[in-house]
Amino acid sequence: MERFLQGCRAAVQESRPLHVVLGNEACDLDSMVSALTLAFYLENTSESKAAFVPVLNIPRSELALRGDSVFLLSELNIPESSLIFRDEIDLHALHQTGQLSLTLVDHHILPSSDTALEKAVTEVLDHRPLEQQHPPPCRVTAELVGSCATLVAERILQGKPEILDWQTAALLHGTIILDCVNMAPEAGKVTPKDSKYVAQLEAHFPDLPSRSNIFESLQKAKFDVSGLTTEQMLRKDLKTISGDGTMLAISAIYMDLEIFLQRSNLMAELDIFCQAQGYDALVAMTINFNPHNEPVRHLVVFCPSMDLQSMICEALECSRCPPLNLTPAPSHHPNLRAYFQGNALASRKKVLPILRDALWGHPGAMKTPSGTPGPEGCSQEQMDDELGKAINTLIPEMCRDDEEPVLPPTPMNSLVDECPLDRGLPKLSAEAIFEKCSQITIARSSTSPPQKKK
Ligand SMILES: [Mn+2]
CATH class of the missing domain: 3.10.310.20 (DHHA2 domain)
Structure with missing residues (x-):
């Protein structure tokens, strides 16, 4: 994962076609992780000439406000410097020169400021009810599961599980567990598919953190404001x-x-x-x-x-x-x-x-x-x-x-x-x-x- 992210920074500098995987503007943990892991998968499996690049849909300065994301990145030794934020790449300029294609993860409607990018969207992966149709050839995966990361995990585990490394698995694992409230059925978030892929990730990497540990830590980090200005x-x-x-x-x-x-x-x-x-x-x-x-x-x-x-x-x-x-x-x-x-x-x-x-x-x-x-x-x-x-x-x-x-x-x-x-x-x-x-x-x-x- 880390090597992939470093390659992304380089790809953005070159003027080659980019396929950007973009999460929603809240850029919560699910959006960030879904973008990182799906781009990683696509880069490792796609025949396309484009470079697959995850973009976090907030300015870099906003990351500090997402305590859970900051925590998970640092736990997994993924340097924040290796990430690409929305204020570091001009998607509109890329689109105008025909160099951009887009996959939307964890959302499927672009905000009005980005309507111009709609034509660049070739794929959508979301876990909320669809409110806007994306006609073919746009590929749409929309399933009401607890976490969008579950849909990415499914894509990887069904497509090419051998590319999965520990960092990528831990990103998906932690995110699904946070979104599904520690997989507790009483909370009403977890679906059978979420459980299935958390279990499969654990089977591939038995040394992933325990569910309750990672849940408690992420939950705590989410509300911890002590490190903020x-x-x-x-x-x-x-x-x-x-x-x-x-x-x-x-x-x-x-x-x-x-x-x-x-x-x-x-x-x-x-x-x-x-x-x-x-x-x-x-x-x-x-x-x-x-x-x-x-x-x-x-x-x-x-x-x-x-x-x-x-x-x-x-x-x-x-x-x-x-x-x-x-x-x-x-x-x-x-x-x-x-x-x-x-x-x-x-x-x-x-x-x-x-x-x-x-x-x-x-x-x-x-x-x-x-x-x-x-x-x-x-x-x-x-x-x-x-x-x-x-x-x-x-x-x-x-x-x-x-x-x-x-x-x-x-x-x-x-x-x-x-x-x-x-x-x-x-x-x-x-x-x-x-x-x-x-x-x-x-x-x-x-x-x-x-x-x-x-
Ligand atoms: Mn989500």
């Missing part, structure tokens, strides 16, 4: 709202308030973050868990404008629907105020409308008019409704609205597609919700309506 931490799970010429960022941070406030140079970093992105204020919601596994929430309001700061703080302190039960926590800077949030059940989903109403100058009003486009380009209220429904159908005991998964408008922002309460609640429920919610997201972010075959 403050800016990365703020960006990892961010929503924005705007109103009346004011832009507000609301960031969820999986960390204890005190540890967050102790970060070196915090005030300067918050300032730089807001200025660079054009935010007038930042509300950081920290979440950590006490020894009883209950969520502990704090709110941090950073705002250099005293008027706006008072307005935001007043809205939060006075909110009665729901009451946040805030207790001021010590702050050592006038631009920053911190609170302990007594109402630990009020997630960002509940806090967001309070802030939005405050920005629009009608504190106390809980709902925006139905159908008002939220900052995500679709009705926030509608989104919350659907989410609520999804959560309620799946587990009634979650009606009290625990932290919902963060729903991004496009895969671009879906870094945290999972519920931070995962560790505090049964795996079954949380995972089932993620699945449901990602379906909603996919449906919403689809650029074209689903087409049915006649």
Whole structure:
């Protein structure tokens, strides 16, 4: 695998036809590994003159935010420098000169910015329901399995198993296990095909890490923010709202308030973050868990404008629907105020409308008019409704609205597609919700309506 990746970098420098294997814009572990391993297989089996190159569909600087991917690469001694990221290759220019063909893995609809590349797509490998047809000669493999990596494993093990090396097998193995929640049937993700190929990979390489070990490590790495810079931490799970010429960022941070406030140079970093992105204020919601596994929430309001700061703080302190039960926590800077949030059940989903109403100058009003486009380009209220429904159908005991998964408008922002309460609640429920919610997201972010075959 490593030698293959080094060859890819060289191929990109030369002006020869390239066949790029491209994952989705969220570039989660599944997308990355599916791209790497399928390109590896194609390079080793195809007669084509093109060089097969996996491309990670994010700028290089974004990789650090994917803790699970960073972890697995380093465990397997695959240097990040050997990977090719979207900002390092001009796919549109290649396409214009007729030098590009594309295989899409872990997605099958190109974002609108890439529509021009559609004609270059010769193959699709996805594990979600097809929402867009790719007419022949495009080869389409779409099966509802737990992980796209399962479909790549199948391709390799059925096609040419002898090319499989330990690194490639370990990439596929770890990814399928993470996506299928440690192959636990209760979680509702694993399918017989996922199990079959995990077992086959283990049969080929009996020294692969144990399932629970690799699952625990990847899961932990996914939520670990300790290695991130403050800016990365703020960006990892961010929503924005705007109103009346004011832009507000609301960031969820999986960390204890005190540890967050102790970060070196915090005030300067918050300032730089807001200025660079054009935010007038930042509300950081920290979440950590006490020894009883209950969520502990704090709110941090950073705002250099005293008027706006008072307005935001007043809205939060006075909110009665729901009451946040805030207790001021010590702050050592006038631009920053911190609170302990007594109402630990009020997630960002509940806090967001309070802030939005405050920005629009009608504190106390809980709902925006139905159908008002939220900052995500679709009705926030509608989104919350659907989410609520999804959560309620799946587990009634979650009606009290625990932290919902963060729903991004496009895969671009879906870094945290999972519920931070995962560790505090049964795996079954949380995972089932993620699945449901990602379906909603996919449906919403689809650029074209689903087409049915006649
Ligand atoms: Mn996937």
